[in-house]
Amino acid sequence: MDPAMHDKCQWPLFEVFIRARGGLDHKHVGSLHASDARMAIDHARDLYTRRQEGVSIWVVRSTDITASDPEEAEALFEPARDKIYRHPTFYDIPDEVKTL
């Protein structure tokens, strides 16, 4: 099968996000193929919550995600490297504060 035909026969790819417990945020756990969003939820339930990993599922078409270009990584992320003052590491933490 030529690649174009193969793509046509494949279900689209969805990215799966699972919330482990109430109050936590949804975390990316992987991806799967499904013909539509509802089927993607079913598949995600069967693939990623078999061992009680979650209480809520988000799915999104992989093609709907806009990703940063690795080629641009330098331009995007390097400038932050020498700006250590953006980390709140210059404060004295009182001893009474235990869980900061």
Next chain:
Amino acid sequence: MSASATNVARLLFRYVLRVGDLSLVLGQRLGEWVGHAPVLEEDLGLANIALDLIGQARLLLAYAGELEGRGRGEDEIAFLREQGEYLNPTLVELPNGDFGETIVRQVLIDAFQLELFERLTNSADEQLSAIAGKAVKETRYHLRYSSDWLVRLGDGTAESHARVQSALERLWPYTVELFEEDELDREMADCGIAPRLAEVRAAWSKRIEEVLAEATLERPRERPYAWFGKRGEHSEHLGYILAEMQYLQRAYPGARW
């Protein structure tokens, strides 16, 4: 124990087997899809449902063993009975066919189990009601899964539509048996242990009508039937299932996982 109480326990034993064997045989059948489903995701989906069914069978057959009071556990009841002692309806022992046929059978059975378990949660028998309470949640998902697929296939391409419509025609006559009330069903309903099958049928019928309409499928005409798996008279297919399922326990008696 009074004579009538003994009699109820004996009938209840058979009734619990009837409910449990449906789950057991269907679970075993669905398990055949493992490694053969159209895509990896469905492979896992079907296997999950099969495992739910085997889980239901374990609870029910273990309870049947207690009711029988002869010291048989779930494994002995599942793996060491003879064909005529299995009380599942014939529909669940039929070969899987293609994916569409498996989906059609699942819709028919999932809807039946859902209506049955929902009512069994109110059973006068506490243990049966507790087991049904757990099973009903699983079954709601099973029906969601299978009816979603039936709609996709029925309302899909000309070929998928034709395939599921013809599977529906083939399997439909076997559904009659599910609602055929015999003496055991009647006795259990009289004791408040089981629901009236006429009531289950009405609810099932409504649910199925809705799914079929959405799937643009036609409800087949009622035809006479001659299947009696529920009372232990099975098609030739059950023997093959049992041969595979029971092989290990028969070759290595008492083998444990």
